[in-house]
Amino acid sequence: MKSVNFLLAIVLLALASSLASAYDPSPLQDFCVAVDDTKTAIFVNGKFCKDPTLATPDDFTFSGLNIPTDTNNFLGQNATQLTVDQFPGLNTLGITLARVDYAPGGVNPPHIHPRGTELLLIQKGTIFAGFVDSNNTLFSKILYPGDVIVFPLAMNHFQVNIGKTDGVAFASFNSQNPGVITLANSIFGTNPPIDPYALARAFQLDVNVVKELQAKF
Structure with missing residues (x-):
C-alpha cells in the first residue's frame, strides 16, 4: 500500500512539474517568430543578462526625469519613457516609469499599452483622463496634483490638460516594455x-x- 501511495505521489509531482513548465511568460515585444536556425535567432523575450560580477550602481540608477520635455508640437504633449532600453537594471523586473509633460490644452491621444497596466500620478496641472472598456463604457475623471488613475491592461485611454498652466504626470507600468x-x-x-x-x-x-x-x- 505504501509503495502505491509513493508511486501516486511521484506521478502527481511529475504532473505538477509539467503544468508549471507549460506556463507561457508574458510577451515583452510585439511578436517573436520561431526559428530553427540558431544563427538567425538574435532576439529573445527580453534582454540578454550581463555577468552579475560586472554590474555597477550605474546599471540601477537613472537621472533626468526632472527635466521637462518639449511640448511644442501639434499635440502639445511629450513623454520620456524609461524602459529597459534606457535603464538596463530594469531587465526581468517587470516595471517601467515615464514622465509625461502637457502644455495647456495638450493631449495624450487615445492609445493602448499592449503589454502593461498603467498607473498615472498627477504632479502638476488639471488633467482630464479616462479609459474605455470592452463594452465601450467610458471611465473618466478630472484629476489634480496628487491624484492617481489606473488604466487596465490594453485598455484604450487618454489624457487632456484642461488647465491654463503646464501639466506633469508620472506613469508606472507593470512591464519592462509595455509598448x-x-x-x-x-x-x-x-x-x-x-x-x-x-x-x-x-x-x-x-x-x-x-x-x-x-x-x-
Missing part, C-alpha cells in the same frame, strides 16, 4: 496604408476625408 499603440497612427499612418475605402466605411466618412487623414500621418 504603445496610438490609435490614430495605427489606423491612418500604417505602412503600407489601409485601403481608404475600408476606413471610410468603418468610420462612416467620405473617402477623401480618409485620404486627407492618411496624408497627415
